[in-house]
Amino acid sequence: MKTSKQIGKSVNRLEGYLKVTGAAKYAGEYDVPDLLQGYIVNSTITKGKILEIDESAAHALSGVVAIFSHNNRTKLPWFDIMYADMDAPPGTPFKPFYNDQILYNGQPIALVVAETFETARYAATLINVTYDEEPFETELAAHLDDARDPKKGIATLIKPLPPSANGDFEKAYNDADAQYAGEFIHGTEHHNPLELFTTTTVYEGDGKLTVYDKTQGTSNCQIYIANVFGLHYKDVRILSPFVGGAFGSGLRPQYQLFLCVMASLELKRNVRVTMDRAQMFTFGHRPQTIQKTRFGATADGTLTAINHTAIAETSQHEDYTEVVVNWANMLYPAKNTLLDYKLVPLDVFSPMDMRAPGGSTGLHAIEATMDALSYILKVDPMELRLLNYAERDVSADKPFSSKELKQCYLQAAEKFGWANRKSEPRTTRRGNRLVGTGMSSGIWDVIALPAKAKASINKKGKLKVKSAVTDIGTGTLTVMTQIAADSLGIHIDDVTFEYGDSNMPLSPIQGGSYTTGVVGSAVKAACESLKKKIFKKAKKMNNSTFNSVALEDVVFEDGSIYLKQDKSNFVTFKEIIADNDGKKIKASKNNIPNVLKLKQYTRAAHSAAFVEVEVDEQLGIVNVTRAVTAVAAGKIINPKTARSQILGGMIWGISKALREETLMDHNLGKYMNTDLGEYHIPVHADIHELDVIFVDEKDDIINELGSKGVGEIGLASMAPAIANAIYHATGKRINKFPIHFDQLL
CATH class of the missing domain: 3.30.365.10 (Aldehyde oxidase/xanthine dehydrogenase, molybdopterin binding domain)
Incomplete structure (x- = not known):
């Protein structure tokens, strides 16, 4: 049988048949004998102290085997020092059942283990907890004056803090012929993969464990479990052959893994712990972020001044950071820059990476600001970007390992029909709907x-x-x-x-x-x-x-x-x-990787998104009718699976721009829409004509394959393009995501 080259070929997913027939087993689906079920009890207050946990009624229920809390957990070897976690930000990781302190609303405070899931869940409702509540703060906007610089740590090697200021921004901005200043608000978003976070622990005897876990890192979870519970690495085996979505939520070991392993070791039994949908909102999220931009340009459109600041939330115990403000000067060279990123510690769980973390947030502010400048200058939005095209990364004074963003603009614009657009806002209609088109650049780091x-x-x-x-x-x-x-x-x-x-x-x-x-x-x-x-x-x-x-x-x-x-x-x-x-x-x-070689270059994937929207003039309802995203990401190993990744990112961009947010009642410190009925995401009827172009790009620097990856880059440019299209349709620039109909009425 003659072999043919596979790289660059659209091969169907090899596991596809197993998934569509239900034969693929996920963490909660393994048929384990003599299996106990655990159900988690979460805090109903936001900050304070547990005074008493009354378990008597739950213990009296037939089928309840054990109830764990901070009162009866075993002493753990690594609980008093930092434990290993490949994705941990600077600070102290959250330690379930560590003591009686409540750090955030929804914190796990007890685990009921029973013969059946239903028994464990019902018994959890019988546990009565008495608290001593304390004042708490969860609202970012109310504490902007408390913002501080992030603590530095190993994480900043992958998530670099903003570069130092260049030139004299204030003078350059004040002298600019064209100026735009904007404030951009991003609410909280939560990961909502279809597969719930589940761990099944098989107790093999003598402290040996086989653990089926929903995770994005089997090695990471193995290191975590071995260190926390004082086990040999070889005695802990983590299996995760199928994962029903994650998008960053599975990068760190989630607390159900800890609770399940703890119960299994204590009881010397096989145990499964599954979060319900509401509990999926009790850990990590894309953080609230408030940004401000000031861009200045000459009369011919050359950028002379870039100021981008961001203030984001973090928890009281970790400094979770994102790369939010570093992108503008990488995309558009300017001699005078002032970039700043700060954090506000709040009484919430630590935020965590969510597809295109920081990039999808920062690019909205950057690309909407560029779009606004184009209208002030009366220059086509794409032409303004081409005019300020960076052949070299001036922010780091390095060449790009490769960069075909210009071709992304040109090929996507041609496919979209950008040349046919009317430049003036609010000039195109279809019946009672205003029609607008917008575009945006995208960028995402290539990590080695x-x-x-x-x-x-x-x-x-x-x-x-x-x-x-x-x-x-x-x-x-x-x-x-x-x-x-x-x-x-x-x-x-x-x-x-x-x-x-x-x-x-x-x-x-x-x-x-x-x-x-x-x-x-x-x-x-x-x-x-x-x-x-x-x-x-x-x-x-x-x-x-x-x-x-x-x-x-x-x-x-x-x-x-x-x-x-x-x-x-x-x-x-x-x-x-x-x-x-x-x-x-x-x-x-x-x-x-050859770090010394790689450090000489800026390595990034690029994209350009072009979007058409219709806005109902009477109701303010926005519909994305068509979109094209062109991507330059080095060698595309499998165009079919890569296209799926970009389409998924584009759909998420629609969600981010128009639907998705977690709403908190700051009087309670509690997220209120913790289900898929109220946490709004697009449905099939919201998705129309989407197209993907892969631009040829050769890169001999980044790795042996010349591949940059496509997971994030499809999302990065989509949401800003939607916001810009809405402006073109309505003449109203909305800088708060998601954009709701009431803002357009």
Whole structure:
């Protein structure tokens, strides 16, 4: 069977059949014998102290096995010091059941373990808690004067703080021929993946555990559990082969993992703990953020001054940060810049990464400001961006490893029909609906991290590759299989990629759009190492025709090694393994980025979104009728799965701009719309004509594959383009997300 190149091919998801038929098992679906069920009790106050937990009525209920709280948890080895978590920001991580203090509304304070889920849930309602309440603060806007600089830590290596000021911004802004100043408000958003956070812990005896968990990092959870509970790493196995969405919510170990493992170790039983939908709102979220911009330009449209400030919320115990204000000067060069980012600690759980964290927030302010300037200058919005196009990252004084944003503008504009738009706002109608078009740039960092993979070839000539990486629904399994197949010159049907298991080679958490580049490069490196070992064995075979040739003189194709100059001269992998007494040939390889080389460049994916909206003039209802997003993200390994990622980001952009927010009653310190009925997201009827373009982009710097990743970049440019289109339709610039109809009436 002739092999064909897989990289760049639109391969269907290899696990797709398992998912659509229900055969794929998620963390809460494993058939574990003698399984106990846990249900979490959450705090009903926002700040204070637990005086008493009355468990008597719950204990009296038949089927209740145990109730855990801070009163009876065991002493834990790492509870008094910082424990390992690959995604932890500076500060002290939240420790469930640590003491009697309440830090935020919804904090887990007890766990009921029973023979059935229904019994545990009902027993939880019988627990009576007495509190001593304290005053609390949850409203960002009321505490802007308390904003402070974030604490620095390891996290700032991946999430850099704003660069220092350049030039004299105030003078340049005051002298500018055109100015725009705006304030931008972003409310809270919560992750709402369909799969609830669930952990199933199988107690294997002698402190050994097999844990099925909803996570974006099996290695991360293994390190966390081993350190917190004082276990050997080898005695903790985390499995997560299928994840029903995460979008950042599974980067850190969530508290149901801790509670489930604690109960299992204490009871020496198999235990499952599942959050309900309301409890999914009791940890991490995209933070409230208030931004201000001031951009100045010359009469011909050249930017001379950029000021972007942001104040975001964080918890009282951690400094969660995002990259919000760094992007403008990367996209648009200006000699005078003033960028600032501050935090306000509030009585909430620590915010956490949510798809395109910081980027999707900051780009709204940046791109709406650029759009506003274009109308002041009477310049086409795309032309203004082309006029200020950055061929070099002046903010860091570095070249880009590659950048095809200009082609994103041009190709998307042509596909969209941008040249046909009327420039004046409020001039196009369809019946009682105002029609507007808008566009926006997008940018997202390319992150380089180490990873490891193992590869082996068996007597049947089949390739197996292993990594602890998860697949959160993005197509990782399929893409890694494609990379492995091409790396060894073998048919894709002869490749098995095993993943989602902490016993496999270490992988970073799956996030930041870096998984394909990072883990894929490790897979490629492992396969390249395996090729050398296979070739070495081939050279040692009896009567080998390869004993006098070098590796560069042969080619690996069709599960065989061919002499480049004479394709009739070859040996199959099966023959090589047979000569090796049928023993597998194995190789493993760490992919360690060349940091010194990478530091010389700014590495980013780029996008351009063009959007059309209709706004009902009487009702203010906004409908996104069509949109095109062009993306430059290096080598696209699988255009089909990559397109799905961009479409998902575009749909999320519609959600972010028009629907999605978590509403808090600041008198209670409590989120009020904690279900999918009131937490509004788009439905099928809201989604119309969406198109994706991948712009050719070659990058030999970023990694072995030249791949930048596409998880975040589709969201980054979409929401600002919608806001700009709404302005073009109505003549009203709304700088508060989400944009509700009442703001347009």
